Amino acid sequence: MSIQKTFKSLHYFCLSSLLLLPLVTQAKVKDPCPDWGARVKSFPVAICQSANVQPSNGRTVRGRTIYFQDTGPVNSSSRVLVIGAIHGDEQSSASLAFHWLNYAQKNNLNTYWRFIPIVNPDSLMSKPSRRTNANGVDLNRNFPTPNWNDEAKKHWEIRTRKDPRRFPGNQSLSEPESQFIVQQINTFKPTLIVSIHAPYGVLDFDGPKAPPKKLGFLYLDQVGIFPGSLGNYSGVHRGIPVVTVELPNSLDIPPPLEITKMWTDLTAWMNQTFSETAKRP
Ligand SMILES: [Zn+2]
Known part of the structure; x- marks a missing residue:
């Protein structure tokens, strides 16, 4: 290669590097909503996109990013963590979480919200989708409740007869x-x-407060506590109440009016139970 040609190549290389640089530094976070929409029935893609969920530091077994979004006043004494799809085959739970995130972004009700709509994306995206995570562990039996070592495996072996969908982990x-x-x-x-x-x-419901009697068309039915469940770990042992919403269908979401009614019942119960007035003796 002649000196001129070498110089010309170098010149083009530098020029193209300069042109590419802003593209690299301004690279946007990939929008995960279309992929979720292609996999999850009744998934509200437009609502997901307007929610602008952000990548957290959380990664799954397969290395997927766990997304979240916060909304509301950061200094509020009311701080609510909403999680969906900890069981990957409960697709409707992810969709409902996005609908409620949309409501919270429009009217935060003086609460600081953190939404993690899809905790178990590996199994939500797998075909077929699975309850457990990619290691075959039921995440909702893997939380460190006291006596987990004695109780979780025993419960799995005897009560569930080693149901692989409910394996609590090693x-x-x-x-x-x-x-x-x-x-x-x-x-x-x-x-x-x-x-x-x-x-x-x-x-x-698990925890120290008076539970909501109903959310929309769902009525309170406390089914008991399980070793390693989030309700047991957070509600019973850490004193942070857990409302567990069990939708009636894993794929179809409730009608829009029900989604709204469940939300207004939840926030009315929160207002009654956690407001400053409610705390006074
Ligand atoms: Zn579940």
Whole structure:
């Protein structure tokens, strides 16, 4: 190659590097909503996109990013953590979380909200989608409740007859997704956790406050506590109440009016239970 040609190549290389630089530094975070929309029935893609969820530091077993979004006044004494799709085959829970995130972004009701609509994206995106995470662990049995070592395996072996969908793991907090939720509890310091599931069509509650009697068409039915569940860990042992919403269908979301009614019932109950007036003797 002649000196001129070498110089010309170098010149083009430098020029193209300069042109590319702003593209690299201004690279936007990939929008995850279309992929979720392609996988999840009734997924509100436009609402997801307007919610502008952000990548957290949480990663799944397969290295997927766990997304979140905060909304509301950061100094509020009311801090609510809403999580969906901790069980990957409960797709409707992710969709409902986005609808409620949209409501919270329009009217935060003086609450600081953190939404993690899809805790278990590995199994939500797998075909078929799965309840457990990619290691075959039921994340909602993997939280470090006292006596987990004695109780969780025994419960799994005897009560569930070793149902693989309910395997609690070889030790508590063995999974990156359950570790991430505990990290969120420790750092976000929620005063209330709302965990969305399906398909039992009821409302469950664990913790020190008076539970809501109903959310929309879902009525309170406290089904008991399980070793390693989030309700047991957070509600019973850490004193942070957990409202567990069990939608009636894993794929279809409730009609729009019900989604709104559940939200207004939830926020009315929060107002009654956690307001300053409610705290006075
Ligand atoms: Zn579930």
